[in-house]
Structures are given as C-alpha cells and as structure tokens.
Amino acid sequence: MKLSICIPVYNFDVNQLVSDLQNxxxxxxxxxxxxxxxxxxxxxxxxxxxxxxxxxxxxIFLDHNIGRSKIRNLFLKFSESEYLLFLDCDGKIISKNFLKNYSDFIKEKNPDVVFGGRKVDKIKPNPEYGLRWKFATERENLTLKERLKTPYSSFQTNNFIVRKSILKKNPFNEGITQYGYEDSIFAKDLFKIKVKIDHIDNPIFNNDVETNEIFLIKADQSAKSLAQLIKKDKNVERISKIKLAKAYFRLKKTGGIFLYQLIYKLSKSFIQKKLLGGHASLKVLDFYKLGQLIGYMNKER
Structure with missing residues (x-):
C-alpha cells in the first residue's frame, strides 16, 4: 500500500508542513x-x-487558478497510490503519529473515505479575527463522538483520505469554481451511492488566522457558489439538504423571499458592521449568507 499526500497550495508557505510530513x-x-x-x-x-x-x-505549478474542486481532481493524474490523503496547505501537524494513525487505520479497516478532524487554538483571538475562530469552534471543530453522529454532514476536506478508485468514480463537482460547498456536495454524493465515511480522532491544526473581512468575503463567495449550484445542478434533492439551501427553499415555498430581501437590504450595512467587529453570533452570519444567496438567485441566470 502506498499513500499519496496531496496538498493543493495557494498563497501559503508549506515548507514546515512538508518538513513535518517527511520526517x-x-x-x-x-x-x-x-x-x-x-x-x-x-x-x-x-x-x-x-x-x-x-x-x-x-x-506542479499551474499558470492560472482552477479552484478548490478541480485541483483536487487533478491529483488523480499524478498519483499512482491506492489512497490519497488530502491536506489543506494552511494545516499544521500536531501529532507525532499523524501519518501512522492513518496508515494503521487503512491496514486494519480497508476504508473508502476517512476524515481525521480539525482543531484551532482554544484561546480566543483579537476581535478582528473573532468571526472565523467562532465559526471553527462552534461548527467545524467537532469531537469524534459528535462527528460519528452525523458522519456525512460532519465531513470536511481539510484532512481526509479517499481510495483512489472512489475519487475516480465520484470526483469533486468542478462546477464549484469558488469557495464553498465542494465538501458538502462530495459527501452527499458518497451518501447517495452508499460509500461509508469513517471518522477517526486524528486532527490537523488550522494554522491560518483569517480576519473578519477575509472570512466575510469567503462567506459571500460560498453564497454565490451555492446560487450557481441551485441554478445549474439538476439534482435539487442533493442541494436542498444543505442548510443554507434548505432555508432558501423554505422561504421560496412560503412566499417569504420578498419580505426577507426587503428586511435584509434595510439592515445589511448594520449586519456587515457587526460581523466585521467580530462579536456577532453565527445566527447573524447565517442571516447575512441567506440574504446574499437570495441576491445572487435573483440575478440573471
């Protein structure tokens, strides 16, 4: 068994990560x-x-940006291994047995897909970095016990292993060209064809601290990506299971789109200011993302 450690790199120094892995x-x-x-x-x-x-x-150095989904699929071209381990370039190895834990699990369980988890600093950062940290601690950094309850919705792409044959048959959706939801769609595709996602306690540390401004830009990009999926993807059932899409379809069904959009337009500047301040709850972020999604859905197709 040979393992290919696949790291898509974008504007991040990966020397330390590569050194730790090679060691x-x-x-x-x-x-x-x-x-x-x-x-x-x-x-x-x-x-x-x-x-x-x-x-x-x-x-490999690409001369133009191809996005988070397409670049992961591209690793299939260069790997000859049975398994591919995908890591985000801003990750930090925090266990001396990180690779061995995966290797042992593969030998013992012969899995198709395995997610190891993620962690961020427990110490709350300055307010200007608070939004990303709050999102990570409240919604992403789940314990193994929590992840096992919802193995598909708890899946993320920052630290996972996939059997090469599975990824070949079920590649990442290359229609998602910007930030957001490529992991959710991939997991839902696996659920549909009954490919099991295993979870183990083998986290990687999120080593990149984003400002509220950058995270809000990414939140906007994710709303735009979701709008593109809703408009283009014929598998509405798959998309409707995404929390934000579910909220949008519920509003549409009850005729609440116009009222929500009106309230959002009146409060948008206040909401953005609150989010950029780093003290807002994630419910405020959800309100913002839904407002952005509605805006993108109302634009020309």
Whole structure:
C-alpha cells in the first residue's frame, strides 16, 4: 500500500508542513509520497516554496487558478497510490503519529473515505479575527463522538483520505469554481451511492488566522457558489439538504423571499458592521449568507 499526500497550495508557505510530513514518513518508514500542486499563487509564495521541488515526489505549478474542486481532481493524474490523503496547505501537524494513525487505520479497516478532524487554538483571538475562530469552534471543530453522529454532514476536506478508485468514480463537482460547498456536495454524493465515511480522532491544526473581512468575503463567495449550484445542478434533492439551501427553499415555498430581501437590504450595512467587529453570533452570519444567496438567485441566470 502506498499513500499519496496531496496538498493543493495557494498563497501559503508549506515548507514546515512538508518538513513535518517527511520526517514522519522517514521515522515510521512509511510507503508514502508528497505531491504539491500550486494553484497560481503570488510570486512571493512561489519563490518561498520553490525549494521543495527537490524534496517532494512532484511539485506542479499551474499558470492560472482552477479552484478548490478541480485541483483536487487533478491529483488523480499524478498519483499512482491506492489512497490519497488530502491536506489543506494552511494545516499544521500536531501529532507525532499523524501519518501512522492513518496508515494503521487503512491496514486494519480497508476504508473508502476517512476524515481525521480539525482543531484551532482554544484561546480566543483579537476581535478582528473573532468571526472565523467562532465559526471553527462552534461548527467545524467537532469531537469524534459528535462527528460519528452525523458522519456525512460532519465531513470536511481539510484532512481526509479517499481510495483512489472512489475519487475516480465520484470526483469533486468542478462546477464549484469558488469557495464553498465542494465538501458538502462530495459527501452527499458518497451518501447517495452508499460509500461509508469513517471518522477517526486524528486532527490537523488550522494554522491560518483569517480576519473578519477575509472570512466575510469567503462567506459571500460560498453564497454565490451555492446560487450557481441551485441554478445549474439538476439534482435539487442533493442541494436542498444543505442548510443554507434548505432555508432558501423554505422561504421560496412560503412566499417569504420578498419580505426577507426587503428586511435584509434595510439592515445589511448594520449586519456587515457587526460581523466585521467580530462579536456577532453565527445566527447573524447565517442571516447575512441567506440574504446574499437570495441576491445572487435573483440575478440573471
């Protein structure tokens, strides 16, 4: 069994991450390789990571950005391993047995898909970074016990292993070109064809701290991505199970779209200010995302 560690790189220095992974490969004598694909990062980041070309199995540099879904599918072209381990480039290894834990689980269980979990700093950051931290602690950083209750909706793409044959048959939806929901759609596709998602306690630390402004931009992008999916994807049932889409369809069914949009337009500037301040609850963020989704849905197709 050979494992390909696949890291899509975008505007982040991955030298430490690669070094930590290689040390574990060497110390545990694992049959594994590291593959990097840079998704058209800025020159400064490319220069910082360039030295890794001779330290990993493959380092591919793309001349234009292809997005989070397409770049993950692209790793199929360069990996010959039975399993692919996908890690976000801003991740940090926090367990000395991180790779061995996955390797042992694969040997024992012969799984199709495994999610290891994620963590962020327990210490609350300054308010300007509070929104992303709050979202992570309240909705993403679930314990293994919590994830096992809802294995498909708890799946994320920052730290997971997938059998190559499964990814070939069920690639990431390349219609999602911006940030948001590629993990949800992938998990729902697996559920439909009855591919089990296993969960283990093998988290990676989210090493990139985003400002409220950047996170709000990503929230807007995710709303736009969801609008594109609703308009283009014929599998409405799959999309309707996404929490935000479910709220939109409920409003549409009850005729509440116009009223919601009116209230949202009147309160949008206040809501944005509250979110950027870092003290707002995630319900305020949900209100913002639904308002943005409605706006994108009302635009020309």
């Amino acid at each position: 574990q490969i060497d110390s545990d004598q694992l049959d594994a390789e590291i593959i990097l694909i840079d998704d058209a990062s800025i020159k400064e980041i490319i220069d910082r990571n360039k030295n890794l070309e001779n330290k990993v199995s493959r380092f």
